Amino acid sequence: MADAHRIPPAAARTDRSGRTLGSRQLAALLPDPAEARPAYRHLARAMGALILDGRIALHVRLPAERELATALNTSRATVTAMYDLLRESGYARSRQGSGTWTALPEGRTPSRVTRALGPPDTAIDLSMAAPGLPEQVLSDALARVAPQLAEHAPTPGYHPYGLPELRAAIAERFTRRGLATMPDQILVTSGAQHALTLILGLLCGPGDRVVVENPSYPNALDAMRRARLRTASVPVTETGWDIEIIESTLRQVVPQLAYLIPDFHNPTGCLMPDHERVRILRAAQRSGTWLVIDETLADLALDVPAAPPFASHAAPGGSGQVITIGSMSKTHWGGLRIGWLRAPSQLVTELAGQRVAADMGGSVLDQLLALDLLARLEELLPSRLDQLRTQRAALAAALTEHLPQWTWQLPPGGLSLWADMGEPIASPLTERALDYGVRIEGGAHFASDPGVFEQRLRIPYTTPPDALREAVHRMATALADGLPSSAATRRPHWVA
Numbered sequence: 001m002a003d004a005h006r007i008p009p010a011a012a013r014t015d016r017s018g019r020t021l022g023s024r025q026l027a028a029l030l031p032d033p034a035e036a037r038p039a040y041r042h043l044a045r046a047m048g049a050l051i052l053d054g055r056i057a058l059h060v061r062l063p064a065e066r067e068l069a070t071a072l073n074t075s076r077a078t079v080t081a082m083y084d085l086l087r088e089s090g091y092a093r094s095r096q097g098s099g100t101w102t103a104l105p106e107g108r109t110p111s112r113v114t115r116a117l118g119p120p121d122t123a124i125d126l127s128m129a130a131p132g133l134p135e136q137v138l139s140d141a142l143a144r145v146a147p148q149l150a151e152h153a154p155t156p157g158y159h160p161y162g163l164p165e166l167r168a169a170i171a172e173r174f175t176r177r178g179l180a181t182m183p184d185q186i187l188v189t190s191g192a193q194h195a196l197t198l199i200l201g202l203l204c205g206p207g208d209r210v211v212v213e214n215p216s217y218p219n220a221l222d223a224m225r226r227a228r229l230r231t232a233s234v235p236v237t238e239t240g241w242d243i244e245i246i247e248s249t250l251r252q253v254v255p256q257l258a259y260l261i262p263d264f265h266n267p268t269g270c271l272m273p274d275h276e277r278v279r280i281l282r283a284a285q286r287s288g289t290w291l292v293i294d295e296t297l298a299d300l301a302l303d304v305p306a307a308p309p310f311a312s313h314a315a316p317g318g319s320g321q322v323i324t325i326g327s328m329s330k331t332h333w334g335g336l337r338i339g340w341l342r343a344p345s346q347l348v349t350e351l352a353g354q355r356v357a358a359d360m361g362g363s364v365l366d367q368l369l370a371l372d373l374l375a376r377l378e379e380l381l382p383s384r385l386d387q388l389r390t391q392r393a394a395l396a397a398a399l400t401e402h403l404p405q406w407t408w409q410l411p412p413g414g415l416s417l418w419a420d421m422g423e424p425i426a427s428p429l430t431e432r433a434l435d436y437g438v439r440i441e442g443g444a445h446f447a448s449d450p451g452v453f454e455q456r457l458r459i460p461y462t463t464p465p466d467a468l469r470e471a472v473h474r475m476a477t478a479l480a481d482g483l484p485s486s487a488a489t490r491r492p493h494w495v496a
Helices: 023-029 039-053 065-072 076-089 111-117 135-152 164-176 192-203 218-226 243-253 274-287 345-356 364-375 377-402 426-435 465-481
Strands: 092-095 099-102 186-189 209-214 230-237 257-260 290-294 322-327 339-342 416-420 456-460
Touching (some): 076 092, 076 099, 135 364, 186 192, 186 345, 192 257, 192 290, 192 322, 192 339, 192 345, 209 218, 209 243, 243 274, 274 290, 364 377, 377 416, 426 456
Parallel strands (some): 209 230, 257 290
Antiparallel strands (some): 322 339
């Protein structure tokens, strides 16, 4: 089975202490040294922001000064001064005879942690495309599952595959949606991100090529960077996917894996047509590529019918290398930390083995709550969709009134608009907007390639209409009052 998955042997994996950041790779992330003076401070500030943001990993060796100077088309003295400043501020450490390594300054917190801490009391948080759960719905569910939880109390409580009854319920839902599924094809995880991390850990090794969309979900991109995978990006625009580019990329790159969000794509909101799904399945089968299909938003169909599972379009016997991931986070509540993956049963067994090394199994209480809420999905989902339609309409009206120069397309589902501001001002606007009480993330954070989508904002409509209208008014005011010339010191945000 390992050969079928093309899993690299352990001996081929690079030890953490041997990680080196290439000079060209680093130069692509850093700004032009000529943009501001002194150049070394300009570069050091940008480098620190990249380290905090996770786009440059911790404990990796930086390029030699001469190599980076050549890649940046600047002097070696500039790079030397930049490295000195990074060491002084705690973003780098030198080891005798082994170069300079990235570090985290004492008292600073990585953005992936800071983003989870919540905004200031005065801020409207538009950085997270994730809804809350009505208090009464959660209270009622807790009351119903309490007796079931008591029944589990005498047991050890470990379920590496997930609670059998929850696996059966998820499998049955796949079957009702048009993809016949058995419980042994389901692994319950601690969210969709956990599912993706397990998949990357089993199927990929450092240096493997993976195909991703551009833009895409930032936390998925971060997981791939941390796994030291080499990404090949395919564009997603307002009109959707260019299937010929995807087909040629799969043919030429022959990637180990491709990660796609075909249902109300995050962040663009696009929905992939059925015939394009069929073409991608055929192309992936020809290249031997695993398809990881993220369906976390699939149920949030606002103007169109929800699509059947991506793998249901495969020819008979052709879905063996398709892994579907989903979660409760977008339809219910991220606080449940319940996700799943659907895959061939043997692969599920291997992934469960990976999972045991990390957490032994998920919370029984959360899984019982998930089982209860999934059983009531047809009852709860219509009101959720109506609420999202109302909030989407409020956001669209506010943008039309206060920021008519911005352009966007109303997505047929999902949780956010992908707005085009017409000029590359996302970073300074997000920095200034927080001073006006709005927390939002610029388009560059969703980019799989550096230096793009600076003219874009993802604006979720997961908060009440009044808050959305006020947020747009505040952003328009911040824009009218003038933006800072540099966002090198922008504050880190959380994205969901």
